[in-house]
Amino acid sequence: MATLALSACATAPETGINDPHEGFNRRMHAFNKGFDQRIVRPVTSPFKNSDGASTDGALVVLGNVGGNLALPGKVVNSLLQGRPGKAAQNAGRFVVNTTLGLGGIHDPAGQEFGLTEVDTDFGETLHVWGAPEGAYLELPLIGPTTERDAVGKVVDWVIDPLDHVLDDNEARVKTVIRLGSKAGERARFGDTIDSILYGSADSYAQARLLYLQHRRYELGMEGGEIDPYDPYEDQ
Amino acid sequence: MTLTILTKTSSRRGFLGLMAAGASVVAMPAFSLNTDEARALIQQSLNEVYAVINSGQPPAQMYKAFEAIFARYADVDVIARSALGPAARQVSPQQFAAYKQAFQGYIGRKYGARFREFIGSQVQVTDAKPVKSFYVVTSVAKLNGRAPMQVEWHVSDKSGQSKYFNIVIEGVNMLAAERTEIGAMLAANRGDIAALTSALQQAG
Numbered sequence: 001m002a003t004l005a006l007s008a009c010a011t012a013p014e015t016g017i018n019d020p021h022e023g024f025n026r027r028m029h030a031f032n033k034g035f036d037q038r039i040v041r042p043v044t045s046p047f048k049n050s051d052g053a054s055t056d057g058a059l060v061v062l063g064n065v066g067g068n069l070a071l072p073g074k075v076v077n078s079l080l081q082g083r084p085g086k087a088a089q090n091a092g093r094f095v096v097n098t099t100l101g102l103g104g105i106h107d108p109a110g111q112e113f114g115l116t117e118v119d120t121d122f123g124e125t126l127h128v129w130g131a132p133e134g135a136y137l138e139l140p141l142i143g144p145t146t147e148r149d150a151v152g153k154v155v156d157w158v159i160d161p162l163d164h165v166l167d168d169n170e171a172r173v174k175t176v177i178r179l180g181s182k183a184g185e186r187a188r189f190g191d192t193i194d195s196i197l198y199g200s201a202d203s204y205a206q207a208r209l210l211y212l213q214h215r216r217y218e219l220g221m222e223g224g225e226i227d228p229y230d231p232y233e234d235q
Numbered sequence: 236m237t238l239t240i241l242t243k244t245s246s247r248r249g250f251l252g253l254m255a256a257g258a259s260v261v262a263m264p265a266f267s268l269n270t271d272e273a274r275a276l277i278q279q280s281l282n283e284v285y286a287v288i289n290s291g292q293p294p295a296q297m298y299k300a301f302e303a304i305f306a307r308y309a310d311v312d313v314i315a316r317s318a319l320g321p322a323a324r325q326v327s328p329q330q331f332a333a334y335k336q337a338f339q340g341y342i343g344r345k346y347g348a349r350f351r352e353f354i355g356s357q358v359q360v361t362d363a364k365p366v367k368s369f370y371v372v373t374s375v376a377k378l379n380g381r382a383p384m385q386v387e388w389h390v391s392d393k394s395g396q397s398k399y400f401n402i403v404i405e406g407v408n409m410l411a412a413e414r415t416e417i418g419a420m421l422a423a424n425r426g427d428i429a430a431l432t433s434a435l436q437q438a439g
Contacts, residue, residue, distance in 0.1 A: 191348070195345070200419070201416060201438075202415070202416070205419055206415055206419075210412065213406045213407045213408065214405055233368070
């Protein structure tokens with residue numbers, strides 16, 4: 001997959017929607033939707049809070065710990081992007097929350113020291129290095145992504161510095177915590193996700209549009225907006 | 236994995252929804268708009284949005300309130316037309332009026348349903364500037380336990396009144412999202428505008 005993605009990256013445009021694998025992607029979308037409907041949604045919906053503003057305390061803790069475990073990989077990526085300030089911020093956050101925050105259960109770094117999380121990944125590193133976005137992809141269990149971001153995910157998985165200090169059992173615990181924190185997010189944003197997956201006339205197209213727009217915004221891609229037009233000029 | 240991506244995009248989507256439903260821009264006479272006015276309009280609209288959010292009404296009444304605000308202060312005509320795409324040029328004025336009415340109700344319900352995420356949150360207007368042929372007003376939303384979100388409002392007086400015609404939440408823009416959605420609904424109804432209109436009356 002990585003090879004496929006890298007080779008195709010070379011020709012992808014930076015604007016609009018580039019989806020040459022739409023047939024494959026739509027089949028994957030149907031699979032992901034079925035997986036959500038049969039497994040993820042039934043498992044996570046009991047944790048949904050009626051006011052929609054917060055979730056079960058255990059899931060919040062799981063989310064915090066999972067987020068903390070992801071920080072070392074983000075530090076590496078910020079360094080690879082030539083952003084030492086951001087790397088230092090996440091490194092400081094990791095140290096404070098792992099110690100004072102009891103392994104990331106609490107967030108004193110964010111609340112007391114102003115060390116909020118800088119979200120990044122190897123997909124962003126590739127963007128900073130000049131790799132183009134590539135085609136849009138929807139992958140089984142991973143969901144909406146692009147060729148560049150798919151390569152990024154593989155690399156993130158390989159370069160996670162935490163794996164060098166954890167033994168096999170600890171690594172398994174880490175994986176379980178990370179999965180649990182994803183489940184917590186599914187519960188927390190349950191209604192919103194339901195409205196896209198089950199309330200949209202074309203949930204594939206809607207998820208694709210939202211992913212690409214948000215991702216390009218996150219990366220600060222020049223001219224990456226999918227802006228239909230100035231509606232007043234079009235009449 | 237699946238969840239991360241969907242969560243990230245959909246949380247923004249949820250926010251978009253609320254703002255779209257609740258946002259209001261005070262209708263002004265057809266003077267040409269300036270930066271301060273655009274800014275004031277959005278500020279005032281946000282106050283009104285939050286009055287509804289915090290009113291504690293039952294959801295059905297809130298959706299009606301959001302629809303009314305949307306109808307009064309957003310340029311529903313141009314948003315509905317843009318969502319319909321090229322097909323808007325082929326429908327009769329009566330068909331368009333019925334579609335627009337249904338679209339407006341759909342927006343009120345669909346985006347109104349997301350309002351719960353915003354109880355206890357705050358939005359601050361941070362900037363306003365002319366861009367191309369309209370004004371972009373920037374605001375920052377602070378939601379409980381989440382990173383601040385940037386929300387952009389596109390305001391124009393080209394309809395003869397100062398109204399907003401697009402909202403962009405963390406890069407996700409309402410016009411593009413609704414154009415995709417309405418386009419898909421129209422295709423599902425084999426291009427029949429009357430069928431689309433009745434589908435919209437049920438949707439959201």
